[in-house]
Every structure is written in C-alpha cells, then in structure tokens.
Amino acid sequence: MNFELSSEQKLIRDSARDFANNELLPGVIERDELKQFPQSQIKKMGEMGFMGMMVNPKYGGGGMDTVSYILAMEEISKIDASCSVIMSVNNSLVCWGIEKYGTDEQKNKFLPELASGKIIGAFCLSEPEAGSDATSQKTTAKDMGDHYLLNGTKNWITNGSTASVYLVIAQTDIEKGHKGINAFIVEKSFDGVTIGPRENKLGIRSSDTTSIMFSDVVVPKENRIGDDGFGFKFAMKTLEGGRIGIAAQALGIAAGAYELSLKYAKERKAFGKEIIKHQAIAFKLADMATEIDCGRLLCIKAGWQKDNDIDYSQTGSMAKLYCAEKAMRITTEAVQIHGGYGFVKEYHVERLMRDAKITQIYEGTSEIQKIVISRFILK
Amino acid sequence: MNILVCISCVPDTTSKINFTQNKKKLDEEGITFIINPYDEFCLTKAIFMKESSGANVTVISVGDSKSESVLRKALAIGADNAVRINADSDSSKSVANLIADYCSKNKFDIIFCGRESIDFNGGQVPGFIAAKLNLPFINSCVGLDYTDDKINAKREIDSGHEMCECSLPAVVAGQKGLVEEKDLKIPSMRGIMTARTKPLEILDPESTYNNNIEILELSKPSERSDCKIISEDNVGELVQLLHKEAKVI
Numbered sequence: 001m002n003f004e005l006s007s008e009q010k011l012i013r014d015s016a017r018d019f020a021n022n023e024l025l026p027g028v029i030e031r032d033e034l035k036q037f038p039q040s041q042i043k044k045m046g047e048m049g050f051m052g053m054m055v056n057p058k059y060g061g062g063g064m065d066t067v068s069y070i071l072a073m074e075e076i077s078k079i080d081a082s083c084s085v086i087m088s089v090n091n092s093l094v095c096w097g098i099e100k101y102g103t104d105e106q107k108n109k110f111l112p113e114l115a116s117g118k119i120i121g122a123f124c125l126s127e128p129e130a131g132s133d134a135t136s137q138k139t140t141a142k143d144m145g146d147h148y149l150l151n152g153t154k155n156w157i158t159n160g161s162t163a164s165v166y167l168v169i170a171q172t173d174i175e176k177g178h179k180g181i182n183a184f185i186v187e188k189s190f191d192g193v194t195i196g197p198r199e200n201k202l203g204i205r206s207s208d209t210t211s212i213m214f215s216d217v218v219v220p221k222e223n224r225i226g227d228d229g230f231g232f233k234f235a236m237k238t239l240e241g242g243r244i245g246i247a248a249q250a251l252g253i254a255a256g257a258y259e260l261s262l263k264y265a266k267e268r269k270a271f272g273k274e275i276i277k278h279q280a281i282a283f284k285l286a287d288m289a290t291e292i293d294c295g296r297l298l299c300i301k302a303g304w305q306k307d308n309d310i311d312y313s314q315t316g317s318m319a320k321l322y323c324a325e326k327a328m329r330i331t332t333e334a335v336q337i338h339g340g341y342g343f344v345k346e347y348h349v350e351r352l353m354r355d356a357k358i359t360q361i362y363e364g365t366s367e368i369q370k371i372v373i374s375r376f377i378l379k
Numbered sequence: 380m381n382i383l384v385c386i387s388c389v390p391d392t393t394s395k396i397n398f399t400q401n402k403k404k405l406d407e408e409g410i411t412f413i414i415n416p417y418d419e420f421c422l423t424k425a426i427f428m429k430e431s432s433g434a435n436v437t438v439i440s441v442g443d444s445k446s447e448s449v450l451r452k453a454l455a456i457g458a459d460n461a462v463r464i465n466a467d468s469d470s471s472k473s474v475a476n477l478i479a480d481y482c483s484k485n486k487f488d489i490i491f492c493g494r495e496s497i498d499f500n501g502g503q504v505p506g507f508i509a510a511k512l513n514l515p516f517i518n519s520c521v522g523l524d525y526t527d528d529k530i531n532a533k534r535e536i537d538s539g540h541e542m543c544e545c546s547l548p549a550v551v552a553g554q555k556g557l558v559e560e561k562d563l564k565i566p567s568m569r570g571i572m573t574a575r576t577k578p579l580e581i582l583d584p585e586s587t588y589n590n591n592i593e594i595l596e597l598s599k600p601s602e603r604s605d606c607k608i609i610s611e612d613n614v615g616e617l618v619q620l621l622h623k624e625a626k627v628i
Contacts, residue, residue: 007451008451008571010448011451011452011566015455015567015568015571022565048568049572050568062568
C-alpha cells in the first residue's frame with residue numbers, strides 16, 4: 001500500500017495548477033458573467049495536452065493514467081469549472097468512448113484531432129423526456145440498408161455548439177427496448193444537424209450547453225459504434241468512466257473554495273484577531289479539509305481501479321456522489337466564511353457555489369449514484 | 380551548439396522554513412522543491428535557443444535523489460538529457476568543482492547558471508566554474524544574442540546596463556531579463572510523456588572538494604512588525620518612534 005503519488009503524477013498536477021493560475025484565472029469572472037465560451041483557453045488546453053490526456057500517444061494523446069487525469073481535473077476545476085467540464089466531456093466520454101469501443105478506422109479518423117483539442121466532441125444522451133431514465137430514448141435511427149436515418153432532439157448537451165463531433169445515442173429498434181439502442185458518431189457538418197440556442201445557466205455559465213436537433217440526418221453505417229444493439233451498454237460504460245472525471249471536477253470546485261477560504265480566514269480580522277483563530281471558523285475549515293481528503297482518496301481509488309482493470313463502477317459512483325454533495329456543502333460554507341465578501345463576484349466563492357450544483361445533477365444525479373451503489377451492496 | 384544548464388534544487392518560495400535540531404541544516408520535512416528561479420530563466424533561454432537553432436540542451440544538478448524531480452521537469456520542458464551528480468550540495472565550491480569536472484570531459488559551448496540560488500544565495504557557483512575551466516564569465520546577464528563562436532551579452536550593472544562580447548565557450552550567469560517571467564514554460568502533457576524516455580544519468584563524484592567553511596548555525600530573520608503610518612504633519616511623532624522604538628536615531 002502506498003499513498004505517495006509518482007514524481008510524474010506530481011509534475012502533471014503542478015503543471016495543471018500553474019496552467020490554471022496563469023491561463024484560466026485571468027477573466028474567469030467575466031467569462032462566467034457574460035456566458036463567454038473560453039475559446040482561446042480551450043485552444044491552449046489542447047496545446048498543453050489536457051484534452052486527450054489518457055488517449056494512446058499513437059493517436060496524439062498523452063498516454064497518461066486515470067490518476068493523472070484526476071489530478072489535472074482537480075487543479076483545472078479549482079480555477080474554472082466551465083473549462084473543466086469541457087475537458088471532462090472531451091476526455092472521458094468522447095475520446096475514451098471512441099478509443100475503447102471504436103473501430104480502427106473511427107479511431108484513426110477522429111482521435112488525433114479530438115485528443116489534441118483541435119476539435120472538441122460532445123456526448124448526446126439526454127433528451128427532453130429522457131434524463132436519468134436513459135432507456136426511454138425518443139431519438140430514432142432507422143436502418144436504411146447502407147446508412148441510418150437519424151431523427152430526434154437531444155437536450156443539455158455540453159459543448160453543443162462548439163463541438164465538431166457528436167456521439168449520439170438513438171433507438172434503432174423500439175421492440176428490443178434498451179437492446180435496440182445504438183451509438184453513432186455524427187459530424188456537425190452532416191445535413192440536418194441543427195444547434196439550439198445556448199442555455200442561460202445557474203453555473204458553469206461559460207461552457208456552452210444547447211439542445212441539438214437531428215432531422216433526417218444520413219449517418220453512414222461505419223459510424224455506428226460497436227455491434228448492433230450495443231448503444232445502451234456503450235452509454236452506461238462511458239458514463240461510468242465519466243463519473244470519475246465529474247467527481248474530480250466536484251473535488252476541484254470544493255478544494256478551490258477551501259483554499260480561498262483558508263487564505264481569507266488567515267487575513268480577515270474580527271474581534272481583534274484573524275477569523276481562523278475563532279473556533280467557529282477553524283472548525284468549518286477542519287471539516288472542509290477532512291471531506292476534501294476523503295473525496296480525493298475516493299477519486300484516486302476509482303482511477304487506480306480503472307488503471308488496473310478492476311471494476312470501478314461502484315467506487316466511481318461513490319466518488320461522484322460524495323464529491324458532488326461535499327462540493328455543494330463546502331462551497332456554501334466558503335461563502336459563509338467570506339461573509340458579505342463571499343456574496344459578491346470578485347471573491348470567486350459564489351461562482352464556485354453556483355458551479356457546484358451541476359455536479360449533483362449531470363452524468364448521473366446523486367440519486368442515480370445511490371441506486372448504483374445500493375445495487376452493489378444489495379448483491 | 381551544446382548548452383549546459385546548471386540547476387539547483389531549492390525550496391518552493393512559499394515554503395515554511397525550519398531547521399534541523401542542531402540548526403545546521405534545512406529541515407526538509409514537508410518542503411516542496413523547485414527549479415531555482417534564476418536557473419529557470421536560463422533553462423528557458425536555452426530551450427528558446429534549441430527551438431530557433433537546434434541546440435542540444437543538457438541539464439545538470441549536484442545533489443541527492445530529490446533533485447531528480449526537478450531534472451525531470453527540465454526534461455519535460457524540453458531539455459534533451461539530464462545528469463545528476465550524486466554528492467552533497469551544501470558547498471558552492473564543491474558543486475562548482477564537480478560541474479567543472481563534468482564539463483572538462485564533455486564539450487559545451489555555453490554553460491548557463493542562475494546568478495544565485497534562492498536558498499543560500501551564495502552566487503559563487505558560476506564564477507567558480509569559469510575560474511576552474513579558465514573560461515570567460517558573464518555575470519548578471521539580462522540579454523543574450525549569439526553566433527556559432529561568440530555571444531553578445533547585456534549585463535545588469537549598478538548604474539544601468541553593460542554590453543559585452545565574448546568568445547565561446549563561456550559561462551553565463553543569468554537572471555530575469557534573459558527571458559521574462561511570462562516566457563517561462565509549463566511542461567505540457569506531451570513533454571512530460573516524452574521526458575519518460577529521455578536519459579537521466581546519475582554519476583558518482585570522482586573527487587571530493589572541501590569548502591573549508593563550516594556552518595555553525597542557521598537562524599530565521601526576525602519577524603517584521605506591523606507597519607505604522609504617520610501623517611506627514613506629525614514629524615515629532617516620527618522622530619520619537621525612530622528614536623525610542625526603532626532605536627535607529
């Protein structure tokens with residue numbers, strides 16, 4: 001048993017930290033307020049290799065392990081959770097999904113550009129009436145012999161308008177239920193793809209979330225991922241890995257709020273001494289530090305299991321549930337520690353509090369994580 | 380062109396400094412070590428030279444295994460190979476002699492060192508290296524142009540700048556200005572991955588060198604007291620405080 005990170009993992013963490021402070025911190029408040037997509041920041045993240053960290057180097061990726069990815073996700077999320085969700089979707093859903101289950105042709109065609117961040121991808125599962133209940137897909141892909149004809153609407157799609165490649169889950173045979181679901185690689189340039197307006201969100205406001213409409217979109221047969229009927233399993237397996245990324249994002253949001261609170265509590269004076277010297281504040285920080293350490297250990301355990309081909313779905317769900325719930329609690333406490341200053345934008349913690357909320361919702365709500373975990377413990 | 384960048388492994392600037400019980404050494408417990416910032420300016424300049432004209436960049440550090448992590452970072456930033464001389468780095472003279480020994484066996488056109496290290500601030504290593512190798516030495520370098528056989532350097536001096544030219548090989552002690560802080564490189568994921576396969580050679584010292592100086596005790600500077608602001612029309616109070624409290628007049 002060894003809790004020490006390797007020197008390479010520490011270097012990756014420190015590089016992500018330096019990058020986030022140098023490149024993502026400037027303008028983060030304005031991007032949030034104005035819903036500005038972090039175009040130049042994402043380009044730089046691509047150049048730094050953050051957009052395809054775990055992809056095999058032969059496809060232009062970093063060839064890093066999942067633990068390294070978690071460390072980088074945490075550091076990026078401390079500063080800008082909008083950038084980190086774009087990174088998470090591209091890495092752990094789109095790149096991982098194609099690399100794990102795609103054909104050689106699909107990998108060669110799409111991974112080099114996705115992994116280098118030259119283009120970004122999106123994962124299209126949710127629908128207006130299919131969120132947690134992912135089996136009730138209304139989007140259809142009709143088998144036309146030499147191609148599929150895709151019709152339907154997807155909702156809450158991260159990177160909706162900025163992605164060039166979409167992984168789309170659709171029903172090909174309604175009779176077969178979830179075994180009649182398939183996943184397809186759809187390019188934005190295909191005829192019949194329409195992007196909806198950007199959502200005006202509570203948090204992660206500078207990431208672009210849209211709906212996407214598919215109207216008689218011709219999808220070549222070779223763009224189907226896996227065997228016929230593999231789509232639902234593909235979506236579930238991909239989300240299992242995605243959860244580790246979102247857990248690390250929630251962890252980063254919490255850790256970012258904690259670090260700001262610790263710094264503030266050492267500087268701010270009340271009743272003649274620094275507020276950290278008041279037990280009421282010191283105990284809040286002690287709880288935060290403990291919870292962040294627990295969350296980090298869960299994330300790293302899930303990543304370690306994934307890296308060692310051990311089933312990580314239960315730990316991944318525990319990590320996501322725990323980190324998301326704690327992110328919400330810790331960021332709320334961070335605003336409390338900052339008092340009136342915490343309630344205004346320039347102190348960052350109110351943004352982190354708004355950003356934390358989505359981690360309890362997307363890539364499986366906290367309630368869905370509890371279903372997953374309880375299925376394991378009831379086995 | 381072959382460039383050697385000498386790297387000192389120093390405590391992070393935000394570290395809380397404590398000493399071992401006998402007060403003769405730094406207590407390394409909980410300390411993060413980084414590339415000495417002055418050395419990092421030199422390393423970045425060397426990488427720029429590599430990118431513009433294909434120089435080969437070697438990084439060298441004298442010290443124990445903890446300096447390997449900073450050497451790996453230097454490789455990830457773009458250095459081609461790294462050398463660690465497995466010896467105590469407490470004495471400037473010893474460090475300089477060991478590096479000079481390495482240089483006498485391996486040909487380098489420019490030997491870069493940071494002007495000083497931010498831990499002990501001796502500022503002696505580059506001068507010692509130049510003296511031992513009998514090479515020209517440019518100290519406090521804030522700008523550098525080069526051709527195959529000479530360099531034009533800009534030095535910071537008390538009253539301004541000094542421009543000078545010297546033949547190669549030469550020892551250059553650099554500082555901010557050689558490159559700017561914004562130019563400093565953060566290792567990319569590809570750089571970190573590539574660094575895995577770059578050589579990091581560990582050499583045992585062939586000779587031992589003695590500084591003839593013994594550290595008797597290390598101590599921290601006294602804590603700064605709060606700043607007092609006295610209004611400009613209250614000179615009397617200022618004089619009183621300088622005399623009675625600060626005891627400087």
